[in-house]
Amino acid sequence: MNKGGKLLVALTLKVIVSLFGLFLMIFFIGEGMSDIFHGRGDGLIPYLPALLLLLFGCVMIWFRIRTGALCMAIGGAIMSVQSRDTFVILVYGLPFIIPGLALWFLGKPGIIKPNSI
Numbered sequence: 001m002n003k004g005g006k007l008l009v010a011l012t013l014k015v016i017v018s019l020f021g022l023f024l025m026i027f028f029i030g031e032g033m034s035d036i037f038h039g040r041g042d043g044l045i046p047y048l049p050a051l052l053l054l055l056f057g058c059v060m061i062w063f064r065i066r067t068g069a070l071c072m073a074i075g076g077a078i079m080s081v082q083s084r085d086t087f088v089i090l091v092y093g094l095p096f097i098i099p100g101l102a103l104w105f106l107g108k109p110g111i112i113k114p115n116s117i
Contacts, residue, residue: 006106009106010065010103010106010107012026012117013099013102013103013106014061014062014103015057015092016099017061017096017099017100017103018058018061018062019079019096020095020096021054021055021057021096022058024051024054024055024092024111025051025055028044028051032044045060046082047079047083048081049078050075050076050078050079050082051075051079052075052077053071053072053074053078054071054072054075054076054079054096056068056071056075057069057070057071057072057074057075057096057100058072059071061103064102065106065107066103066104066107066108067100068103069100069101069102069103069104069107070100070104071100072096072097072099072100072103073094073096073097073100073101073104074100076093076095076096076097076100077092078092079092079093079096080092080093080094080097
């Protein structure tokens, strides 16, 4: 794959992951925060650090690809390990782990410039 194709793949991954992270944040604020404030969110609180790491990674991929990608992959893995539920792993873990690892490899020096997009 040529350099232009790699830049297109990186940009596409950034956009898709950022949109999914935005959707996850809106979903958590709309559904989860009210439960936490009313004392019914005991099951959501353990996921909060992983969710914050995922959202931090979604922001960081636009400025420092490898740092943001690593945060996304680690956050997705933490969320997957915490739940041990196949649905949570498929819906909340893998959409961040796979693009995170792909962006981490694409962000290596010599493949694409770290801030070229």
